[in-house]
Amino acid sequence: MNYDDLWKLDHEHVMQTYGRQPVAFVRGDGARLWDSEGKEYLDFLSGLATVSLGHAHPEVADAIADQARTLLHVSNLYLNDQQPKLAERLDLLLTSATGTAGQVFFANSGAESNECAIKLARRHGQANGGPERFHVVSAYNSFHGRTLTTLAATGQPQKQETFQPLPTGFRQVEFADIDALRAAMDERVCAVLLEPVQGEGGVQAAPPGYLEAVRALCDEREALLVLDEVQTGLGRTGKWFGFEHSGDVRPDIVTMAKALGNGMPIGACWARRDVAAAFKPGDHATTFGGQPLAARAALTVLDVMERENAPGRAEQRGKQLMQELAAIPEVVDVRGLGLLVAAELAEGIAAASVASACLGAGLVVNAVTPTSLRFAPPLLVTEAEIDRGVAILREVVRGVA
Numbered sequence: 547m548n549y550d551d552l553w554k555l556d557h558e559h560v561m562q563t564y565g566r567q568p569v570a571f572v573r574g575d576g577a578r579l580w581d582s583e584g585k586e587y588l589d590f591l592s593g594l595a596t597v598s599l600g601h602a603h604p605e606v607a608d609a610i611a612d613q614a615r616t617l618l619h620v621s622n623l624y625l626n627d628q629q630p631k632l633a634e635r636l637d638l639l640l641t642s643a644t645g646t647a648g649q650v651f652f653a654n655s656g657a658e659s660n661e662c663a664i665k666l667a668r669r670h671g672q673a674n675g676g677p678e679r680f681h682v683v684s685a686y687n688s689f690h691g692r693t694l695t696t697l698a699a700t701g702q703p704q705k706q707e708t709f710q711p712l713p714t715g716f717r718q719v720e721f722a723d724i725d726a727l728r729a730a731m732d733e734r735v736c737a738v739l740l741e742p743v744q745g746e747g748g749v750q751a752a753p754p755g756y757l758e759a760v761r762a763l764c765d766e767r768e769a770l771l772v773l774d775e776v777q778t779g780l781g782r783t784g785k786w787f788g789f790e791h792s793g794d795v796r797p798d799i800v801t802m803a804k805a806l807g808n809g810m811p812i813g814a815c816w817a818r819r820d821v822a823a824a825f826k827p828g829d830h831a832t833t834f835g836g837q838p839l840a841a842r843a844a845l846t847v848l849d850v851m852e853r854e855n856a857p858g859r860a861e862q863r864g865k866q867l868m869q870e871l872a873a874i875p876e877v878v879d880v881r882g883l884g885l886l887v888a889a890e891l892a893e894g895i896a897a898a899s900v901a902s903a904c905l906g907a908g909l910v911v912n913a914v915t916p917t918s919l920r921f922a923p924p925l926l927v928t929e930a931e932i933d934r935g936v937a938i939l940r941e942v943v944r945g946v947a
């Protein structure tokens with residue numbers, strides 16, 4: 547089917563909640579994509595930081611096909627032979643990053659992983675601090691998902707307005723302002739929820755010392771520190787987890803999703819063991835979460851990431867990308883960690899226009915703010931592909947400026 551036919555079907559039958567770019571992708575390979583008209587693209591967005599090992603990764607594809615022929619799904623009324631193995635692997639990664647062993651709940655998306663984190667934090671808070679301790683403090687400009695509860699935690703009033711009333715017990719403070727956070731921390735607060743790098747908020751990394759100070763404040767006020775690593779987790783920032791760029795942070799709960807299945811929908815909420823113990827059988831559940839297919843895909847993703855040193859690759863290629871972006875005359879600032887990068891454009895250049903011109907020129911990036919572009923290529927992107935992508939951008943930006 548060509549683009550026009552697909553567009554017509556979409557507008558007729560799909561709820562129109564997205565302002566989509568005018569392209570329909572049909573095939574991928576590594577950092578490359580092809581659209582319905584056969585045109586090739588370099589993908590510097592990876593399905594929103596999700597396809598970290600690249601499109602159609604052969605090992606992941608084989609594992610998915612094999613598991614599909616073996617066992618897809620049995621529900622969580624029974625154990626399956628993939629979920630506990632994946633839990634062990636994630637727990638090992640987080641135990642080594644936090645120094646504390648924990649346990650994992652599997653969900654199907656980032657929002658659901660955060661939903662689990664919020665329910666767990668409330669349960670833990672009320673069990674330890676009484677019925678009033680259920681409030682969650684997050685940051686302005688954050689993004690935690692689009693379910694009603696994660697929307698209540700998402701510090702973007704314009705996204706919340708149309709869905710009032712939202713669940714209560716959520717408030718936001720300025721990101722990176724420890725005094726503002728301290729002022730918001732009364733005895734009702736059960737958790738502070740933050741992204742180590744605000745991804746949707748424009749690729750804004752926590753400044754040095756901030757997360758450490760939040761940790762100390764949480765300890766002082768008996769609140770849990772919940773880190774939303776849905777976008778930053780699993781190698782994207784050049785380390786396994788975004789918080790590992792800071793010193794002593796030791797989050798109590800960490801959520802993950804995007805990169806975990808390399809495109810298979812799966813999310814995870816990890817919690818320190820004594821925090822996880824606040825959930826009793828029956829407290830939380832999902833039909834699909836941690837099913838054999840998604841768990842097998844994620845196990846294979848972790849295998850490949852470890853073998854290929856995906857975090858190390860992200861760090862190296864990220865440095866290259868940031869250097870090359872900074873050398874473009876119309877780029878006034880470059881920020882980010884590893885391969886989660888944003889380029890701020892010179893005054894008067896609209897990022898949305900540059901992003902759509904890039905698409906026309908065969909480069910997939912997105913305008914993460916009105917004035918900046920986001921880059922999140924696959925972590926295994928090559929040196930030559932970074933060169934090529936930046937060269938396309940350089941030409942495009944010159945034409946638009």
Ligand SMILES: *Cc1c(COP(=O)(O)O)cnc(C)c1O
Pocket residue numbers: 654655656657658660689690691692741745746774775776777778803804
């Ligand atoms: C994408 C994202 C989410 C939401 O994930 P979904 O899978 O879209 O529900 C939550 N938090 C962060 C930090 C994200 O980047």
